[in-house]
Amino acid sequence: MFLFIRLWVTRGTLSPIAILLAACALQTAILALAQHYHVPGMRFVQPITATLVPPIAWCAFQWTAVRPANRSDLLHLLGPLTAVAALITAPRFLDIFVPGTFAVYGCAILFLSRKGPDAQPRSFLVDGNLPSRIWQVIGAALIVSAFSDVLIVAAIAGGFEHLRPWIISLFSIGNLLLIGIISLSDHLRAEETNQEEPRRTSSTEAEQQVWKRVQTYMEDHRPYLDPDLTLLRLSRKLGVPAKTLSTIINQETGENVSRYVNDARIAAAQKALIDGESVTSAMLSCGFNTKSNFNREFLRIAGSSPSKWLANEMAPENQP
DSSP, rough: OOHHHHHHHOOOOOOOOHHHHHHHHHEEEEHHHHHHHHTHHHHHHHHEEEHTHHHHHHHHHHHIIIIOOOOGGGGGHHHHHHHHHHHHGGGGGGGHHHHHHHHHHHHHHHHHTTTTTGGOTTTTGTTTTTTHHHHHHHHHHHHHHHHHHHHHHHHHHHOGGGGGHHHHHHHHHHHHHHHHHHTTGGGGGGOOOOOOOOOOOOOOOHHHHHHHHHHHHHHHGGGGGGGTOOHHHHHHHHOOOHHHHHHHHHHHSOHHHHHHHHHHHHHHHHHHHTTTOOHHHHHTTTTTOHHHHHHHHHHHSSOOOOHHHHHHHHHHHGOO
């Protein structure tokens, strides 16, 4: 709950990530009340609230990285409603349904996040692959929560029933806390917009024209200098669907959009360093807002840190 309040206060809005944190806080509280304090009725509430966490994590992933919310997201309420029905008619079914829900949503997040930044048009390109990796951790955490139920069955079969509440608490609270902590990462920021993406109109000749437009736009307008640039925002400026734009850039450069944009940023930073700007000034002027992102991308492209690269470039043997 502290992490939820901190995120809400610092960002000034009830974001999808904040909603996920609130769900994690609720579930950890109910777990404690049911398994350790034995509050009447909490054992019946626990499986219902548990089935809320995975779909909220999925929606947070979609709304933060992929697309805005839409009415189809209401279908995810079928999970908790199924849990309520099972609690009334077939309680034993919950032993399969609850961990299955965590496993299915965890695998879905893990699978889609592995596609990288081009499949996450709402993520900021300056963050590179980090948002994808964070979502992979969240997906894996959901899967681990499902695995804890296997341990519970093994403990019961082995005559260690007394370990059941500890397994539930340690695995569930540990994983939910992990989700909470990494959810505070600035790399899970997302562009807030309700504008629609342009309609797809593509052919081989049209794609070649789009690529020329991309090169011209990058050279003339230098959109990469904006640290808040996203694939979605770039696609709107060019009037090209995000998926089409990422495909064309990948075909022409062999890299994803994030790397293509960050290549241009590092080239601008290198020019600024040669012109006498400090490392920090060059970092800020070329579209990076954190040293970690800047140093990571500079090392990837130049093979060394900015200071070492500059020293090598300014060495007498490298001067014209």
